Amino acid sequence: MTFVVTEPCIKCTYKHCIDPCPVDCFREGPDFLVIDPEMCIDCNVCATECPVKAIYQDKEVPEDQLEFIEINRRLAPVYQPATNIKVDSAEKDEWASVQDKRHLLQLPEPM
Incomplete structure (x- = not known):
């Protein structure tokens, strides 16, 4: 299992979740943070530190954020x-x- 950063993080990126991560699995783009699923050890410390409640365990991601x-x-x-x-x-x-800001996420071209 792994944790996932969702829509509430877009454009706010407080970064409270980064420091407590014991394996440095966060990656940063121009307007969003993500968690590297290959590195995440499922410790939950990031989710508890996120002030906008943008981080969920992959099995608990809300339906509209899958x-x-x-x-x-x-x-x-x-x-x-x-x-x-x-x-x-x-x-x-x-x-x-702000709600419904998915369209603001700058996604790179598919690899």
Whole structure:
């Protein structure tokens, strides 16, 4: 099993989940974090630290977020290892409560 980052993370990326991860399985894109499913050890510490409740165990991802299992799998090898450098921005707070922002996710071309 693995954990999955879902839609609430798009454009807010607080990064509270990165520091406690014991295996550094987070990857970072321009507007979204993902979890590398090959590295995740299913410890749950990231999910408890996420202030926007964007992280779920793959077996518990809400029905309307299931495509994020594949998005995490696909983007993990493309994105760079995430840094724990937090950027203070009021914009993050604004994005945290926005619903239906999937269309804003910048996906690279299929490999």
